[in-house]
Amino acid sequence: MTILIVDDNQVNLFVIEKILKRAGYADFLSLKSAHEMFDYLQVDSPQPIETSVDIILLDIMMPEIDGIEACRRLQNIPHLKDIPVIFVTALEDSNKVAEALDVGGIDYIMKPINKIDLLARIRVGLRLKYEKDWHKMQEEKIRNELDLSMQVQSSLLSEPVESDHLTIKASYLPANKLAGDMYYWHRIDERRYGIILLDMMGHGITASLVCMFISSVLRDAIRKHTDPVAVINEMNHWMSILNKKENQIHYYFTAIYMVIDTERKTLEYVNAGHPPGFALMDEGEVVSLSKGTCPVGFFTEIKVEKTVIHYEDRIQILIFTDGVMEAIDREGIDGLGKIKEIVSTRWFDCEEKAPIDLVMSSELQHDQPDDMCVVVIQAN
Structure with a gap:
């Protein structure tokens, strides 16, 4: 002293x-x-x-x-x-x-x-x-x-996929060091991939801890089940265990889970209360990925509905968390409409740009109050 x-x-x-x-x-x-x-x-x-x-x-x-x-x-x-x-x-x-x-x-x-x-x-x-x-x-x-927690959380995110018939890439911009957004994909077999994008309720440490818990059980669920309905039901089961009656906070998350089959040319998906996402089809039609169910963890039992989309040659899918849409909204532009318009205009060059750069300017990517995540899937 x-x-x-x-x-x-x-x-x-x-x-x-x-x-x-x-x-x-x-x-x-x-x-x-x-x-x-x-x-x-x-x-x-x-x-x-x-x-x-x-x-x-x-x-x-x-x-x-x-x-x-x-x-x-x-x-x-x-x-x-x-x-x-x-x-x-x-x-x-x-x-x-x-x-x-x-x-x-x-x-x-x-x-x-x-x-x-x-x-x-x-x-x-x-x-x-x-x-x-x-x-x-x-x-x-x-x-x-x-x-350290940020490094652990980042290590749970999937690496990009680039093959002859399938490309999967993501951009991940947490509002804080720890985030409630997460994406993950798993190769089911030679022709199929299971892909999920989820957004946990809240932000920061609590949301990230619950997110990491779900990440651990998600991996087992995707390996055990090939049907999107079964995966979402499994996730809801684990969220129900987490949401005990004596807990003051009730946790839930929105998600899109899909299985893409590059041989049969099909996309099966469940939307659990998540922003819709968009698929650009062969003939230029844009399909909204909106049908599904309520967020995972809202209720002990939920009714899950699956949608199947067939494509002939190729398909381009863009899914995102609500932080992306809201960031565009704050510029006085309809965020959802703007993203749909961007998807409908072209087949993305994912080698040149990160997925987030496809939908918003670099200026909008900073100092946002919510986590932002964008995933692009291209199959042919």
């Missing part, structure tokens, strides 16, 4: 040093100007340097740079702004004292120095420093855990 005493008056430095020594504080340093304090703290260093200073006793009236200006500068330096500053002053001007506290000082003590007052304020300042340091450590720990 280090206490800095900054005062241009040698007598004041001597008095404070004597009080600190008698109180058992051995680690302190006396400096005669704000310049010396800045040099000691290395404020002009190009790289932030961690300091062991726990408290600063700072005189208000000093030549060149007074205590108020010195404190103001410290407050603009991220790694120094949390050091408690106690002003030491002979001024009885309440406006000056108020200004000193407004720029970041936590307290002040009047000259001549009263030993009891000084030591009491130092104890308060040290407790404040300890609490701030503890909170910074906890915040750093949380940031590290969030970074």
